Amino acid sequence: MAFERIAVLGCGLIGGSFALGLKKYGFNGEIVGWDREEVLPRARERGAIDRGTADLKEAVGDTDLIYLATPVTLILELLPAVAQSAKPGALITDAGSTKVRICRLAQQVVPEGVHFLGGHPGAGKEAGGIENASADLFAGAKYMLIKEAEEAGEAGEAGEVEGAGETTKEFLEWLGNLGAEPVWLDAETHDWAMAMVSHLPQLLSTALAGMVWDETDEDGLPVSLAGAGFRDMTRLAASPYDIWRDICLTNSENLERALDRMSQALERVRTQLRSKELKEEFERAQRAVALLQSGARRSGDE
Amino acid sequence: MAFERIAVLGCGLIGGSFALGLKKYGFNGEIVGWDREEVLPRARERGAIDRGTADLKEAVGDTDLIYLATPVTLILELLPAVAQSAKPGALITDAGSTKVRICRLAQQVVPEGVHFLGGHPGAGKEAGGIENASADLFAGAKYMLIKEAEEAGEAGEAGEVEGAGETTKEFLEWLGNLGAEPVWLDAETHDWAMAMVSHLPQLLSTALAGMVWDETDEDGLPVSLAGAGFRDMTRLAASPYDIWRDICLTNSENLERALDRMSQALERVRTQLRSKELKEEFERAQRAVALLQSGARRSGDE
Numbered sequence: 030m031a032f033e034r035i036a037v038l039g040c041g042l043i044g045g046s047f048a049l050g051l052k053k054y055g056f057n058g059e060i061v062g063w064d065r066e067e068v069l070p071r072a073r074e075r076g077a078i079d080r081g082t083a084d085l086k087e088a089v090g091d092t093d094l095i096y097l098a099t100p101v102t103l104i105l106e107l108l109p110a111v112a113q114s115a116k117p118g119a120l121i122t123d124a125g126s127t128k129v130r131i132c133r134l135a136q137q138v139v140p141e142g143v144h145f146l147g148g149h150p151g152a153g154k155e156a157g158g159i160e161n162a163s164a165d166l167f168a169g170a171k172y173m174l175i176k177e178a179e180e181a182g183e184a185g186e187a188g189e190v191e192g193a194g195e196t197t198k199e200f201l202e203w204l205g206n207l208g209a210e211p212v213w214l215d216a217e218t219h220d221w222a223m224a225m226v227s228h229l230p231q232l233l234s235t236a237l238a239g240m241v242w243d244e245t246d247e248d249g250l251p252v253s254l255a256g257a258g259f260r261d262m263t264r265l266a267a268s269p270y271d272i273w274r275d276i277c278l279t280n281s282e283n284l285e286r287a288l289d290r291m292s293q294a295l296e297r298v299r300t301q302l303r304s305k306e307l308k309e310e311f312e313r314a315q316r317a318v319a320l321l322q323s324g325a326r327r328s329g330d331e
Numbered sequence: 332m333a334f335e336r337i338a339v340l341g342c343g344l345i346g347g348s349f350a351l352g353l354k355k356y357g358f359n360g361e362i363v364g365w366d367r368e369e370v371l372p373r374a375r376e377r378g379a380i381d382r383g384t385a386d387l388k389e390a391v392g393d394t395d396l397i398y399l400a401t402p403v404t405l406i407l408e409l410l411p412a413v414a415q416s417a418k419p420g421a422l423i424t425d426a427g428s429t430k431v432r433i434c435r436l437a438q439q440v441v442p443e444g445v446h447f448l449g450g451h452p453g454a455g456k457e458a459g460g461i462e463n464a465s466a467d468l469f470a471g472a473k474y475m476l477i478k479e480a481e482e483a484g485e486a487g488e489a490g491e492v493e494g495a496g497e498t499t500k501e502f503l504e505w506l507g508n509l510g511a512e513p514v515w516l517d518a519e520t521h522d523w524a525m526a527m528v529s530h531l532p533q534l535l536s537t538a539l540a541g542m543v544w545d546e547t548d549e550d551g552l553p554v555s556l557a558g559a560g561f562r563d564m565t566r567l568a569a570s571p572y573d574i575w576r577d578i579c580l581t582n583s584e585n586l587e588r589a590l591d592r593m594s595q596a597l598e599r600v601r602t603q604l605r606s607k608e609l610k611e612e613f614e615r616a617q618r619a620v621a622l623l624q625s626g627a628r629r630s631g632d633e
Binding site for chain 2: 152153173218222223231232234238240251253254256258260262263264273284285288289290291294295297298303310316318321324
């Protein structure tokens, strides 16, 4: 039994790319888009959706797969109504950047007979929106999928979900068709890991750029003397607040912990400035970079 | 009167690139290289130098221009002997990454009749050494040059040095031939600015990578889930300690100040995680990035 109708709620970069990928890699059913009125015609023009609607019930009812790809706060707002309107056997999945709050809510509001799978595609671009969507955005990228904590450590993580519905299995097949590389973990581990390697780096970049801005005079000094290193370190700082607001709000405890660790690390570096112990800091950092590079080669995500 | 002989002390990436640039853009005199014994044949093979010597006096005597391109600590070690051996009318210039200590020492040890000009090419590559040197490394890059503090604010900064010797003017012409864009500032401003846009970003990257390394488990989590943002933020962390040791040692006060500001900025972000004030942090950061990008277009350094 194959998907006949898929609803994409939020037809931006992620939702649009998922829909375009389905079309490119052979999905023959109907894709219904739900978004703001002005976005829907653009999603239709790009060929991502077959029809658009601003009516949530219409989008979700009689649909095999519901793909929630709005910012996290809106996912949290939509989920109860979506869960109520979903037909038995349907799969609701999301692409939100934080997972604990969403998965906890899903446990409360998704009725018996409807499936839920939390997800987070580790893919993105500097520019969002349907205009930047691409059928191959997920190709070679990790796609994080949420298992319950007690299952997360078990064998058979690689895509086999015990007791999963047919719809879940079919969704995983589609992710494979799109070239995504599934990574199974529990929601708490996900949010902690993202705080460390995604959310903290963003806030560091924002804080660095803002601090240097405060120090910058009318002649543009010192920003005018910045080179490639500063450019790398402030590239994330161009990110729009709107996305990060939701992430900071829904992962604030992990982020506070990560910021505390970072402050301690900076304090340690400060005390080591004049000592040879700084060498150990550099060596530990280089091990992380080496792991990052070997991991990149292994998974081919670069 | 044109340069007949130039000495390059330290034939690595910077010294080698300076020498290769001179050759490519028409210097007809002799270039003498000074470095460790094993480096000199490689510098000759690359065509950067005409002959090499491990004898400092031999390299420096009867030379019109002495280009010091070793790490900062070695510049500080060499400078007194170099200044004593330099012939009257010669120009000693350096390419060290910090300038206060070097320029202060030069004032003490460079005798009457010998000229000194502190410099710092804002050019580099991830990999150092003569093998990575390039005749066009300085093309389109800023080249910071040190004026005395009282002169730094004056008009006529753009390459005109009042009372400069002929050798200094000729050196500036060669920088122009190599495509470098001179930026005049005083040593204190230079070291403060570099602490902000170069040295602090390096230590942030090192501290972030080291901290995440400490958090990483046997399975590679969370590094294994890192994306492009973390990659950007930890690229600098691959830098070798050797270069940074000297920079940290010779710019430690500015760096401590910069690290303090950064800690304050992180603390502010931490308190704003759950509030709308975080939006202002993002907006201020975006202004710095916009300035960086407009400045980059103006100077064409990307």
